[in-house]
Amino acid sequence: MAQITLDGIAHAYGPRPKTDADYALRPLHLVWEQGKAYALLGPSGCGKTTLLNIISGLVQPTVGRLLFDGRDVTALPTERRNIAQVFQFPVIYDTMTVAGNLAFPLRNRGMGAAEVSAQVRKTASMLGLLDVLERPARNLSADAKQKISLGRGLVRQDVAAVLFDEPLTVIDPGLKWELRSKLKAVHRALDLLMIYVTHDQTEALTFADQVVVMNGGQVLQVGTPAELFDRPDHTFVGHFIGSPGMNLLPATVAGAEARVDGYTLALAGQYAAPAGRVQVGVRPDFAELAAEGLPVQVDRIDDLGRVRLARVRLGRHPLVARVAANAAIQGTEARLRIEPSRIHVYSDDRLMAPL
């Protein structure tokens, strides 16, 4: 049980990093609270696995300190950090039974047989593995194997944090949801700090209390799923989260108005004249083709069943908008209505606050 503090952690794989580009992970400060579930979300190569490896001790950070409950563990080897990890591919000990697998970490720490057996049963019952306890672990399905790897971590009383490295990669699509619910249940039952690495936003948003969005070795935003959706701090977050992602249009902003290719959009607040490259962002969920609004060209309408999405152009700039349930679009001309409070202004990709 622990709180994890990343104090100025940064990492470069090369020997003498000079520019930002040399860093796989740029300096970051984060505090992860005991009992919460965090997801590290980002595309491949964004540094999330490096970060996970720093926490597990596989990688030594180039600079910075890693604290578990205020104790500096930066130099400690993996086995003395009291963490558990579930890997992308199920890691189980082929020659042992399920019970043998679960008992392995306890036996390695010299725990007595009776206590081992009690702990193993407790963990197995929580993960629903009681029925297969005496079966060879080798022959089980991938999702059962992932439960075993998780169990090997949970069986220890002193686990500070459980790390998940894209644990659902090899699980059948139909079973992913079930295993994820099991993880959630375990999290609620055990009050553990869990860190979950994934590039799948659905997994991240459904699993985590707090999502850490990363790109290019930087943490771009830490927030609840709702915050990431409603108020993306960075254009990347807006675009990466949500399906389809946020529309981003080059614009000029003055006062409470934004101009996009000659068209004027009303904003909810007053903005100081922003410096750098200015964009306005709006999620397709809040841009609707309706009876009145800005004139747009309709390129295509995709019927996704639950919702209809239109690919339209405002002047020269393409964007995606929702088609209102009862709206009938004729020809290629349509009107676009955007909720002013849902329009965000970005300057050099960073969210600007209204005055």
Next chain:
Amino acid sequence: MKPRDDRAWLLVLPVFAVVLFSAVLPLMTVVNYSVQDSFGNNQFFWNGMGWFRELLDPTSELGGRFLAALGRNLVFSAVILAIEVPLGILVALCMPRGGWQLAVTMVVMALPLLVPWNVVGTIWQVFARADIGLFGAAVNGLGIDYNYAGNATAAWFTVIVMDVWHWTSLVALLCYAGLRAIPDAYYQAARIDGAGRWAVFRNIELPKLKRVLVIGVLLRFIDSFMIYTEPFVVTGGGPGNSTTFLSIDLVKLALGQFDLGKAAAMSLVYNLMTLLVCWVFFTAMTQLDAAREPTP
């Protein structure tokens, strides 16, 4: 699943013809000899199962000789397996994981494997001599009277050391390939689980080496079971008959004494034994191929 097409036989035909010529035809000659007796001058007489009965009867001259050679050969195979397999695993575990050190290691290790077998014999014939060889001189320097040409124990010792020198690298390279196929996550998981070095070996590395070890053990068994050239060059099968293994004995019988019937009967029994081991090998291999997990 591969499609079924019997026309594939056309592609196999050349191999089939070559094997027919180089394996089946000769074996038929052997079968033919094995049931006959000759008194020279190409005069042959039907001898039925006579040679086989004699061969498998330990009290007869032929049977005694055959069983002695077989026994020596089995002891030899057992000893070199007992040394080469653990040593090969140990070396594989010590090999570097990459870089130029690995390349150099691989090259040095591969060297003995590519030495012509008679030259392996020559190398050790010289190297183990007390007067002009470093190894022989060193052993004698330790105060041990060591002369492979005059002493059966020394001859065995030389032949075994030579085989270990010649072939351990094969086991090591196989094991190294097996170790490389283990994903890093296993080692990481073992560290998290607090496993010591021995536990890692016992629970992760050894199980994953099973496949390559089966191949290694069978290859080494078969090849040591038909060893001829290396001991022939070093000891010539002696002193006495102490290092006369099956192949050496068979060649003596066939090409030395031209005892065709006896040699043919011995060939067939010998071949049958390797065929049996070969079948075990094939079965093990196809099962392991089938059970092979897709490695990420």
Next chain:
Amino acid sequence: MNARRAILLTYLLALSLPIYWLVNMSFKTNTEITAGVSLWPHAPTLANYVRIFTDPSWYSGYINSLTYVVINTALSLACALPAAYAFSRYRFLGDKHLFFWLLSNRMAPPAVFALPFFNLYSAVGLFDTPWAIALAHCLFNVPLAVWILEGFMSAVPREIDETAQIDGYSFPRFFGRIFLPLIANGIGVAAFFCFMFSWVELLLARTLTTVNAKPIAAIMTRTISAAGMDWGLLAAAGVLTLLPGALVIWFVRNHIAKGFALGRV
């Protein structure tokens, strides 16, 4: 960490010493050799090598060996390529049995075949020619090549064959233009191992020759039994037999295990 280093270095040293000793001896005079153990040639000489390269009874041995080894490699590959393709792409009547039968030939003791080969090749008039040895070595090299090539070919996705067929390639053109380049590595490895196993074999090569096609290995054993051992010459001859392996070892280092294990690693 250091224990691992030490074990490995000891092992590598133990592997190199006997070979070093051979090389060392090949540069010594017989007087120096028989005078006792010396760790390096005190009066280095090339006389042994000069003798081999100028005496036809020596260098012809190398030519003979190379001749049958090259014939055998070409023959083995030519037969094995289509067969390996058949095994990797199709199921057919008796495929498993044939595959096993091939393997059993790789595992058969050459000593069993020495006598019948002697009779067979005498009967067809090939005795004491390179062809006899080249054909005899097919016994174990053809199966070896089939097994190795099959392993490499199975790694090439079958979709490639199908695509080529759809694109209108005839089978021979597809095989030569598209497929063979894809498994070039495998062909190289198979060729190397055919070469090697033919090169290192002594028993059959010695049995099937008397004068004209006598391989270097047999010439070396003859020298051993001659009175008054010429150690330096023997060592030089031995060193020269290491060359083919030593020359290509760098290129095949990653495939050594695969070749010895019949492509099954």
